[in-house]
Amino acid sequence: MKIAVVYNRESQAVINLFGTQNREKYGLETIRLIREGLKKGGHEVKTFEGDKNLIQNLEDFMPSVISGERPGLVFNLSYGIQGRGRYMHVPGMLEMLGIPYVGSGPETHALALDKVVTKILLMQQGLPTPKFAVLDKPDSPLRENLTYPLIVKPKDEAVSFGLKIVHNEDELREGVKVIYETYNEPTLVEEYIEGREVNVALIGNNPVEALPPVELVFGEGPQIYTFEDKKNQSGRTVEKVCPAPLSDEETERVKELAVQTFNALHCHDSARVDFRIDRDGNPYILEVNSMASLGADGSLVFAADKLGMDYAALVNRLIDVTCERYFGKDFFDQESHEMNTTADKLFKRLTTTRGRLEDELKSWTNLSSRTEDAVGLSSVRKRLEERLAKLSLKEVPKLTNGRSAWTWETKAGLKGGTLLVVPIDVPGKRTGYPLSFRKEQEWIYGEGVASSRAGITTALAALKALKDDKKLAGTKTGVFFYADEGRGMRYSSAMLEKAASEAADVIVMQPGFVEGKVVDQRRGSREYHIIAEGDPERVGRKSEPLDVLTWFLDQTASLRELSSRRKKIAVSVQDIQSERYSVLMPHRVTATIAVTYLDDKLAEQAEEQMKKLFRPGRTGMKTYIEQITARPPLRQKKSHPILERLEHWAKAYQLPFGTESSLLATASGAVPDGTPCICGFAPASRRLYTPDEAMHRSELVQRAVLLALYLQEEPT
Template sequence: MKVAIIYNKDLTGVINEFGLQNKERYNVNTVKKVAEALEHGGHNVRIIDGNMHVIESLQEFMPKVIEGERIGMVFNMAYGIQGESRYTHLPAMLEMLGIPYVGSGPAGHALALDKVITKVFLQRYNIQTPQFWVFSDDKSDMSDVQYPAVVKPKMEAVSYGLKVVQNADELRAAVKHIVSEFQQQALVEQFIYGREFCVGLLGNSDPEAFPIVEIDLGGDPGAVQTASDKLYNPRRKICPAQVPLERAAYMVALSKQAFTTLGLKDFARIDIRTDKDDNVYILEINSMASLGLTGSYVYAAQVAGYDYTALVNKMLDVAAVRYFSETLHVRGASPLTTVKTPLSVRLRGFLRSNADKTEKLLAHMVNINSYVRNVDGVNTLGTLVQKWLKQLGFELQLIPQVEIGNVLLFNNTGSEPDIMLLSHLDSSTPFTKHIHYRETPHKLYGTAIWNSKGGLAVMIAALRALRFARLLRKMKIGILLTTDTTLQNRITQSILESTFKKAKIVIGLSGASPDGSVITSRSGAAVYNCQMNLENAQSAEDVAQANAHFNSLLAALTKLSSRADNVLVTLRDVTMKSGVSTLYAHGEASLSVRFNDTYHAEIIDEKIRHTVKKAKCPHCRFQVSGSMRRPPMTRTQEAEHLYMLIKDICQKLDIRANEEHRWSSSDICFIESTKPHIDGLGPVGQAPHDDEEFILRHSLLDRAILLAMLLNTLTQEKHT
């Protein structure tokens, strides 16, 4: 299942800073710990910042049910950024988007976060809670308050602002501080001398209660836990608490009643104090019980038999049952770590923890201009890739090229490779039009980032992950990086053909389309140059007729496109120059032709030449030159087998995989049709225009784990 963990990292990610700013947030290490636990449970996990970009990030990652994919879920760890009822902000947004999530809904969070409303509900249902008062300022009549009393903000958690007061002066000062500091009413409640307990609940209709935790107050019935204590000097926890079984059962029953009364879901922590006569008082209910490793909720779960991985996955399971099926299997408390960690979990964990390094490498590559004629730039990019591959045990065979930059051929075994990875270093964008790397929360932009450089980053990340898993040394992998893809391999065609013959399987690293495609076939390419020249013009009318006839010829050529024959003829780089003071007219156009088999390539070649030959215009001469540059990459049974392997891996990883025929040609088109091959293992993205080329940020990890798992599967197939 796809699971998006949403927490608040960037508290400035709003349109305006307005209202009360949140002080409560998760430590990033705790968030990563939750992600590791969910990955261990077999889920495809993304960590998303719960700021104003969260909807766009979810759109990129979460599957759409209408497309027939498994629905994903959100593991909500977002306390909110600012404003009132901040716990409700993300759940309300997810309700609108139609995305299921772990934890209580907006109504439950609103009731639980507002301590005054919580107490009103508890009293309404005869659940004992300390007597309380509410004040909006320090000038109010406070004569009814009984001392000692506890003063705290009415809509905060983790004991922010909590203070025990002994008299009216202390009370007024505490109320003034809370109203000023927290911009909300102050809740004043009767202080209960005695012991303090926590009850953790997990589940819904009859939630499981963890063993009761007692907060060790050191024998002082007047002691409390402040926010500072919880953060810097947490008190010792005793679990299970030393209370009679009957009293413990009563605490649990009251906790479950309070949980149900407020309409909470999935999990919560109930805070309790008992007085000297063992009367039980519910202080408050935390609808987003902390998953910090030192927190009482996690501690109680451990005593109940849950390790961290089991607890986090159980929380996801109970939410999934609530949404999808009452009969869905829910994991119990038996630790998941007793079995060997699946390879996909180990790979994903490594890739996620090294995501920043992968993006930094990609940024470095994108910022190098490697225009096909910029030999220094191409070689600089090649040197960077070589440095990373050398660390992974790959040896370089450099094939010098003066005109276009050096072709690089790598091998990690010294023998002929079983699998050849294919990409290129050159791009079609000159230095003056180069777009440097930039990022948004969900997309990465820059020249050649989708076309080639994203694929290079995916390759290096996948190989690093395989080395981490100690599998790379068992594989025989070659890597070929060409430098004239933009020129349709006019120079390196023979290198490609000879290299392909030595490999058993070839995998291309071109970027994938937005639907997560894998390329099983490509069109071939032919390029023609059509020219017109006006000779011996007698009048301005001859100039006009020459231009008109050339336009008509170009229109006739594009009409040679045939949907039935899968032939596409398009115009590129049309230039026309003419004058009437000095009579002249010149025209030139480049024709790009795409075809899916060589038979129709030969037919369209004849048609193009015949169309130009029969073009008639007084005083004009027409000519055409050109031919096939690349053959088509046809879909074969071998390619279908590779695609089915990929589709099976993607299904297990919960990654999108669709088959694509791509109308553009590429280096891989020179492969023999009998050789197993597939393309499109680079990151998901698009290049609608030169300055808008992008990849989806999360797809770097998805495609890296896909490539790593595919390489491992193919290696295992070879040995079986």
């Protein structure tokens, strides 16, 4: 699964920097150990700072999951950047975003970070903790009857900041003054328990497991674990002993108290409870660390190692207990997740490589290949051929013209199998710089990302998944790719018709619609080039009949009458240009007119009426009409074997699926009527063929999964 390790170290990326600054930082070596340990567990891991850019980074790394796909998860190491509630910042953001994370929630961190509130909760639960008082300022009176020596420490800090033993009133006031001036917060004063210090780390939830207690042996100097000790600045080495040399009764007692404390504060996944044990063997709870250190010398890591759990095993154990908490006990159950069938393996293979899929899409999108760009098209074609060759596909010379259309097939051949149809050109002329590739939570943007690149990526991903499972060679599959979508397939349609006649069915990798809808009906289109020529006229001269431009515009206005929503036919002017001499009126007008339709007879009738409309309007005027492209429609069929199989697999793996009709003509129209065909199998798009073209992000993996399932075998 995808795991984002989130920490705070260097970044101070916030809108304003003020207030209490965080003094706690994870070392780079610890972050590296966690990352490498998670990778050993088979996870895809990235690290991020827990700053204001976190939301965008997580959106980019772990988009919304599809049904049945394991979601992304955050391994939270974040102590926050600033503020008294800094431990709560990242967990609060993650809960807002709906992202599971390792560790306790913001409410638990709020309780554990406030040592006074923690002690009050412990007392309410009847759990032993040293007697205490709170001094707001250095001169605040100490009203509680406490016995020296005492411990002073900041009320809301961790890592032993400001921790000190005081033996009399003067030392007490000096310690409180230092804390007040350094941390600007009240001081917790509690009775010092002379004896031994023991830590108990905990892992799990329901039930939570207490690890063997760890005793801290301080040697010379103060018998407390100071900040200087933790940072190796005290000049002494604090020895850890695990299991702590306690009696069986004492061991069980501190472990039981640790579990009760864990539950009292509603901790999750892991924590550490610190104890002092007096000379009579009575344990006292000092505090709760709701983010137990994963540093190599921390008590949690030390105790886990004594149980035979190395670092990689420990961090992956934390992932397991977190997933169990969020998704149930059977989430990692081997039987429920055992991949028994090819379909199961394909689903897992593709849903666990989403990041690589998006990287692949980016690499294709960054290759420009507009329809008029011969060099760019050649680069894309060569790269696609290299990829197909690596998948052990071979070119089919009789179904390739080498200029605008190419067909490749698996070892089992195309005949009687499935033909995937993929455009490699991006229609339209480039104006300015191309739109750069970028990702949002739901959409991915880039030049041709929906009209071409998503289809290429989806097809290759499905084929590679089949090859990795050693199933591709035996599937009857072909790939037809062409380079003149922007020209209406003027040169490649005949070759596609020939290739499609070899196949049992055809899937066209053009954009579909959101919610997993493919296209089972598309209108056909015909494009006409019209030229009208007349004599040049002076501006302002009264002429009868009208000059050629005015006459032409009058005729185009009548085209609207040829359109009918009810009859599913539309006639429109797509482009118009004029030529003139100096200040004279235009003497030549050229235009492109498009007709979209479902009924061939209606299209022919519209063509005849259009020819009548553009007959010369006066003596000396000439008109020419030429059909430049003709793309037949894709019509709905009552019984559709492709849709039936796709629906089967979509239901089996809870993938969104449906059908829709479209007004745009595509390569599907060139497929012979007797060959089952669907279109719109590439991810859904928006703003298609515009500079803001985008494809639906989640559908990239959804479509790859569904295509692989479809190709691998007939459903039972």
